[in-house]
Amino acid sequence: MPVFKLTSSDHQVxxxxxxxxxxxxxxxxxxxxxxxxxxxxxxxxxxxATDCDLDAIAPYIDQLALVIIxxxxxxxxxxxxxxxxxxxxxxxxxxxxxAGNLLLDQIQFLIxxxxxxxxxxxxxxxxxxxxxxxxxxxxxQTAFDSRRPIQRLRQSATPxxxx
Amino acid sequence: MYxxxxxxxxxxxxxxxxxxxxxxxxxxxxxxEEQFRPLRLMNGLYLQxxxxxLRVAIPYGxxxxxxxxxxxxxARTYDRGYGHFTTRQNIQYNWIRLEDxxxxxxxxAAAQMHGIQTxxxxxxxxxxxxxxxxxxxxxxxxxxxxxLIRQWSTLHPEFSFxxxxxxxxxxxxxxxRAAVRFHDIGLIISRGDAGEIGFEVIAGGGMGRxxxxxxxxxxxxxxxxxxxxxxxxxxVYNRYGRRDNIYKARIKILVRELGAEKFTEEVEAEWAAIDxxxxxxxxxxxxxxxxxxxPPAFAKVxxxxxxxxxxxxxxxxxxRTNVHAHKQPGYGIVTISLKPIGGIPGDASAEQMDLVADLxxxxxxxxVRVTHEQNLVLPHIxxxxxxxxxxxxxxxxxxxxxxxxxxxxxxxPGLDYCSLANAxxxxxxxxxxxxxxxxxxxxxxxxxxxxxSGCINACGHHHAGHIGIxxxxxxxxxxxxxxxxxxxxxxxxxxxxxxxxxxxDDIVDAVETxxxxxxxxxQEGETxxxxxxxxxxxxxxxxxxxxV
Amino acid sequence: xxxxxxxxxxxxxxxxxxxxxxSWTDDLARAKRFDSEEDAVAVVESKEIAAFSNTVVGVExxxxxxxxxxxxxxxxxxxxxxxxxxxxxxxxxxxxxx
Numbered sequence: 001m002p003v004f005k006l007t008s009s010d011h012q013v014x015x016x017x018x019x020x021x022x023x024x025x026x027x028x029x030x031x032x033x034x035x036x037x038x039x040x041x042x043x044x045x046x047x048x049a050t051d052c053d054l055d056a057i058a059p060y061i062d063q064l065a066l067v068i069i070x071x072x073x074x075x076x077x078x079x080x081x082x083x084x085x086x087x088x089x090x091x092x093x094x095x096x097x098x099a100g101n102l103l104l105d106q107i108q109f110l111i112x113x114x115x116x117x118x119x120x121x122x123x124x125x126x127x128x129x130x131x132x133x134x135x136x137x138x139x140x141q142t143a144f145d146s147r148r149p150i151q152r153l154r155q156s157a158t159p160x161x162x163x
Numbered sequence: 164m165y166x167x168x169x170x171x172x173x174x175x176x177x178x179x180x181x182x183x184x185x186x187x188x189x190x191x192x193x194x195x196e197e198q199f200r201p202l203r204l205m206n207g208l209y210l211q212x213x214x215x216x217l218r219v220a221i222p223y224g225x226x227x228x229x230x231x232x233x234x235x236x237x238a239r240t241y242d243r244g245y246g247h248f249t250t251r252q253n254i255q256y257n258w259i260r261l262e263d264x265x266x267x268x269x270x271x272a273a274a275q276m277h278g279i280q281t282x283x284x285x286x287x288x289x290x291x292x293x294x295x296x297x298x299x300x301x302x303x304x305x306x307x308x309x310x311l312i313r314q315w316s317t318l319h320p321e322f323s324f325x326x327x328x329x330x331x332x333x334x335x336x337x338x339x340r341a342a343v344r345f346h347d348i349g350l351i352i353s354r355g356d357a358g359e360i361g362f363e364v365i366a367g368g369g370m371g372r373x374x375x376x377x378x379x380x381x382x383x384x385x386x387x388x389x390x391x392x393x394x395x396x397x398x399v400y401n402r403y404g405r406r407d408n409i410y411k412a413r414i415k416i417l418v419r420e421l422g423a424e425k426f427t428e429e430v431e432a433e434w435a436a437i438d439x440x441x442x443x444x445x446x447x448x449x450x451x452x453x454x455x456x457x458p459p460a461f462a463k464v465x466x467x468x469x470x471x472x473x474x475x476x477x478x479x480x481x482x483r484t485n486v487h488a489h490k491q492p493g494y495g496i497v498t499i500s501l502k503p504i505g506g507i508p509g510d511a512s513a514e515q516m517d518l519v520a521d522l523x524x525x526x527x528x529x530x531v532r533v534t535h536e537q538n539l540v541l542p543h544i545x546x547x548x549x550x551x552x553x554x555x556x557x558x559x560x561x562x563x564x565x566x567x568x569x570x571x572x573x574x575x576p577g578l579d580y581c582s583l584a585n586a587x588x589x590x591x592x593x594x595x596x597x598x599x600x601x602x603x604x605x606x607x608x609x610x611x612x613x614x615x616s617g618c619i620n621a622c623g624h625h626h627a628g629h630i631g632i633x634x635x636x637x638x639x640x641x642x643x644x645x646x647x648x649x650x651x652x653x654x655x656x657x658x659x660x661x662x663x664x665x666x667x668d669d670i671v672d673a674v675e676t677x678x679x680x681x682x683x684x685x686q687e688g689e690t691x692x693x694x695x696x697x698x699x700x701x702x703x704x705x706x707x708x709x710x711v
Numbered sequence: 712x713x714x715x716x717x718x719x720x721x722x723x724x725x726x727x728x729x730x731x732x733x734s735w736t737d738d739l740a741r742a743k744r745f746d747s748e749e750d751a752v753a754v755v756e757s758k759e760i761a762a763f764s765n766t767v768v769g770v771e772x773x774x775x776x777x778x779x780x781x782x783x784x785x786x787x788x789x790x791x792x793x794x795x796x797x798x799x800x801x802x803x804x805x806x807x808x809x
């Protein structure tokens with residue numbers, strides 16, 4: 001299924017198809033250390049489950065260009081915390097991909113917690129993704145993305161009463 | 164009360180558009196029911212026995228006259244002329260059509276209302292003391308913090324797919340009218356050592372199949388760290404709450420399985436690592452919200468309730484139970500009972516809603532509250548207006564003088580409406596109400612909270628009833644188990660099962676027997692709850708099962 | 712014991728039944744009767760019913776007391792679904808007699 005790259009700056013989110021150039025390895029590969037990994041060149045990626053113990057992969061994060069978090073069910077919200085922690089706590093700067101059973105309607109949440117690409121199980125078109133991304137122009141919370149929460153917008157705006 | 168600014172309004176407008184699009188995609192088949200279901204639930208739309216049910220959020224139970232009129236409009240235009248106020252201070256409509264729902268939500272959005280997160284595995288409506296801002300015994304107004312929590316929790320990107328639903332309640336008074344210890348998170352506003360304001364934090368309480376009185380996990384949280392601490396709790400729950408079994412997925416199970424101490428350690432460790440400046444509100448935002456909850460411009464009131472009132476025994480009956488002391492001299496807090504004798508608890512017609520809106524505008528600075536015991540409140544009534552208000556309420560069957568008495572029954576919709584139910588709760592409530600209709604008798608019985616749930620999910624909060632009634636299905640017949648001694652107040656306790664259950668035909672007699680035992684054996688001035696706590700279940704069992 | 716197939720209309724949420732002519736009707740008397748639970752469930756799980764996934768939701772087989780149009784659902788819950796809340800007779804559907 002096509003992979004969509006998601007980039008976010010303060011008010012703009014863009015989406016584009018992403019070419020697959022990353023070689024996937026396993027945690028065992030990484031555990032073999034530099035000698036075992038020496039045959040592998042180029043960017044590497046690791047797929048993890050939504051409830052992955054991030055401490056276990058922390059030693060290898062710097063080597064990875066990509067981490068895929070696999071959603072077996074779209075209702076499994078653990079993937080959102082895992083991505084968030086991978087960014088905020090473990091400082092991962094590469095591509096974090098949400099893959100699997102996901103809904104278009106989750107895409108803003110995915111971006112906000114730090115996912116930078118998405119691969120849906122089912123067929124999805126770019127227009128649908130764009131529409132989902134543009135659905136909400138305001139957000140209440142600060143998250144990993146750089147969107148300013150409503151609270152900050154209020155501070156910049158001239159005070160105005162209700163609609 | 165809180166008024167949306169353009170940002171709040173934009174968000175709910177865009178939410179309506181999102182839902183409209185989702186409904187379109189469902190009707191076209193682009194979304195399957197399995198995909199659509201969690202999306203519609205997150206806008207409060209359930210599929211029930213007869214039709215779709217929509218639950219509209221009434222944040223911390225506070226609404227304006229205009230909003231009450233919007234609710235009446237929905238009842239009239241999209242439903243069958245009535246709505247039901249719930250045990251979480253929300254309102255439910257029972258006869259909604261999916262194809263109408265986007266227009267309905269569009270209409271509500273114009274009144275700053277919505278169904279966002281009133282269902283689904285996300286953070287639900289934050290509930291609070293219905294006397295907030297009016298009672299003298301308040302450390303601070305819980306609605307200020309409830310509003311801050313509302314904003315922090317609305318469309319939270321990380322916590323919208325939790326293991327299960329998540330309910331938060333806030334109280335600012337020592338007398339807990341919000342049942343905070345029966346919530347996933349309960350907050351009691353308190354003062355720290357230096358007199359600064361903060362919260363006692365309770366986590367892991369709940370009703371349902373496994374009722375738990377929540378333990379305190381933090382004695383004092385400074386108020387400026389409200390959101391970051393909640394974020395820590397939610398992140399621990401989101402990551403470690405069980406997802407294998409929906410009956411074991413609430414945070415109360417996680418707290419129990421880890422133990423309160425270990426759970427607290429996890430939360431504190433997470434909280435220590437959170438970048439608080441990013442999550443906590445600015446003091447200026449708290450101030451902005453606070454300014455919306457300042458008391459109204461009270462008048463200087465003198466003359467009391469007046470001569471007509473003094474000469475009216477009916478008024479005096481109502482005053483006795485339905486008017487609560489206000490912090491402002493010359494004012495009172497009025498409870499509008501939605502429990503007419505033999506009526507359906509918590510239901511109100513569109514006409515009644517419109518009348519309440521008008522009366523609130525005229526007498527209560529345009530403000531109404533919903534209680535978690537399914538009544539309404541007009542929070543700021545001048546004493547000199549009480550008689551006229553009472554007369555107006557009485558004309559619409561809204562002046563039943565039974566607040567807190569045995570006929571002020573809390574009941575879930577039950578098998579008459581709800582697809583989860585095993586038994587009916589409403590007719591049991593009606594029959595109990597009829598049995599005890601005599602007001603003198605009701606006063607003799609005194610404070611007695613009867614709470615009825617039609618299934619083990621306990622939406623009627625029966626675990627917190629002084630008399631709790633749980634409807635079950637026994638071999639295809641409706642059957643009712645009785646618990647005694649529950650309390651949702653600051654003396655929180657889970658009711659104890661008294662013994663074998665009773666049939667639909669026998670349940671009301673059983674309740675009467677229980678009341679009779681109390682009347683016969685109580686000591687001077689002892690409430691039902693105190694009596695039970697003193698004597699236990701034995702005297703009741705003996706009488707109930709004597710001839711078995 | 713006979714069975715019928717019940718569902719909620721997707722658009723309106725109203726109770727509907729699978730009819731003899733293989734469409735959906737709100738008239739219980741016109742609901743197609745099945746002789747056994749197996750027969751009814753087989754239809755519930757069939758491709759024919761799956762094709763209605765954008766018309767109805769919550770399709771299930773329920774027992775009725777007999778095989779004539781006058782017979783009512785067996786479980787009280789299903790009777791309430793067929794007729795409406797017992798506490799609001801003014802909103803009830805009267806079960807039609809054959």
